[in-house]
Amino acid sequence: MTPLNEYEQRRIAEAIARVEQRTDAQLVTVLARRADDYAYLPLFWAAVLALVVPGLLHGLVGWPGVRGLLVANVLLFIGLCLLLRQPRLADWLIPRALRRWRASRLAREQFREQNLQGTVGSTGVLIFVAEAERHVEILVDQGIARHLDAATRAALVGRFAEQVRQGHTLQGFVDCIEACGERLARQLPRTHARNELPNRLVILD
Numbered sequence: 242m243t244p245l246n247e248y249e250q251r252r253i254a255e256a257i258a259r260v261e262q263r264t265d266a267q268l269v270t271v272l273a274r275r276a277d278d279y280a281y282l283p284l285f286w287a288a289v290l291a292l293v294v295p296g297l298l299h300g301l302v303g304w305p306g307v308r309g310l311l312v313a314n315v316l317l318f319i320g321l322c323l324l325l326r327q328p329r330l331a332d333w334l335i336p337r338a339l340r341r342w343r344a345s346r347l348a349r350e351q352f353r354e355q356n357l358q359g360t361v362g363s364t365g366v367l368i369f370v371a372e373a374e375r376h377v378e379i380l381v382d383q384g385i386a387r388h389l390d391a392a393t394r395a396a397l398v399g400r401f402a403e404q405v406r407q408g409h410t411l412q413g414f415v416d417c418i419e420a421c422g423e424r425l426a427r428q429l430p431r432t433h434a435r436n437e438l439p440n441r442l443v444i445l446d
Contacts, residue, residue, distance in 0.1 A: 249411045250442045257440040260422030267360045267438045271351045273445040275373035276344040282334045283325035291318035344376035352380045377402040388428035
């Protein structure tokens with residue numbers, strides 16, 4: 242994935258600042274390059290295949306022999322570990338459901354770590370992207386939930402996720418921020434001049 246440069250990150254920060262001039266909502270954006278390195282999956286599959294394949298061959302054709310079975314397990318495990326660590330092959334081993342679960346879990350961790358639950362009036366909004374998983378989430382605190390309901394968030398997430406898939410992550414952030422701001426400015430207009438959370442894009446490498 243192409244990292245966002247300083248100018249692009251500044252565009253996101255400026256979009257947040259414009260929105261927060263019109264609403265009491267406090268927006269935070271987080272971009273994770275990937276939600277997990279999934280390093281354990283190649284090892285898991287290598288171990289499973291190294292145990293199963295020689296065992297099946299031994300049972301079907303009698304090869305390798307009992308003495309050679311352990312050697313075959315070890316050699317196959319080492320070979321598969323090296324092979325399955327190739328990025329393209331490794332990606333095939335990651336179930337889509339696991340990708341979604343890890344990305345969603347990281348989003349919730351970031352909601353807590355960025356202190357979005359600690360704003361005055363519970364007005365925190367997290368716009369989160371796990372780029373490698375092409376996963377987008379919008380998480381909101383209690384004071385925002387009725388103004389930016391689940392159906393609205395789902396529609397915004399769908400559009401943003403498509404932009405991420407097309408490689409337009411920057412524009413997706415800006416469009417999503419502005420769309421959230423347009424609705425929140427009507428539903429939750431600004432009443433206090435405050436900026437409780439940083440406007441900068443948080444990048445998790």
